[in-house]
Amino acid sequence: MTALVSEPLEDRVRKSKSKRERSPKSAYDRGLDLLARRMHFAAELRTKLARRDYPEEEVDGAIERLAADGYLNEHEAARMLVRSLKRRGYGRRRLELDLRRRGAEETAAAAALEDVDDEDELERAGLAAARWRAAHPGRDVPALARHLERRGFTPRTIGAVLFDSPDEAVGSSASRGSGRKKSASRGAGKRQARR
Template sequence: MKRRPDNPDKPKRSAYDKALGLLARREHSRRELKTKLRQSGYEGEEARVAIDRLGEQHYQDDERFAEVLVRSRAAQGYGPQRIRAELKTHAVSDERIRQLLEAADVDWEASALDQLRRRYGGKAAPDPAERARRAQFLLRRGFAAATVRRATHAQVDDAADPID
């Protein structure tokens, strides 16, 4: 059995055990597991065999990973562009990304308005410069320009409505 360089008395865990430990904490894509195993010093073939075995046992599933990622990022208030970019880093196809975002059934405009309320309170932007800052905030979170425009102008329109 291999010994760990940092502690020669303790045997090194197998790539399978290491990957299983990572998956016990949260879902990971195949690509992400491969990278983490390589960084931990596991050779390519050993890592590939371990990831294949985890897939066969349904511990690792790229479909499940992608669905969980979309749901969690949308719940965290990120927009579709940001989620799309993150899924691309995990080698999810454009067609599958489109399907996942549609299946998520998120009201992106409501999500953008919620992010503005959480960050800036219920007050409308006092001037165009502040509205631009708020728009940039939403764009960085991954909302489409049209959604950002509607959300930032909706705040202005809502502030102009008299309260009965």
């Protein structure tokens, strides 16, 4: 059996062209391509175009031109992102985090988050909790609380969903007490088993 021999690394590097040489499109055209797929923030576009080895001046010019031509709109991108994440059942903290992570301008992020009210947040958290309970029957309240926290809901909203709910399995004071006792007794059993 013969072993496969690959080309030496130096040969492969010499044969490959830089990303910019393989991409004859201007930064503006590449930006249009990216915006055709989905809305972007200026910071996202700047990062993606820079990764393709476009000069900084060309990137800046392309972003200015895309904004002037109406293709790049920070406020609309922020509103669309918030709407999408709300539809998928995420909380306000997650919305803020994703806006910041993607590079939304502060004014655009603040304007988009104005549409998020407490009642809407409570409703989304309740729906997320109901879906989680249906998918994880028999799981304890702390696990549900952790799930809601990971989805970006505030402790106040999580508490309202878990303990102000008319649902006997989660909301009543009797189930709250018994849930805590079960958790404590499970932990005690594990500690004794280790000894």
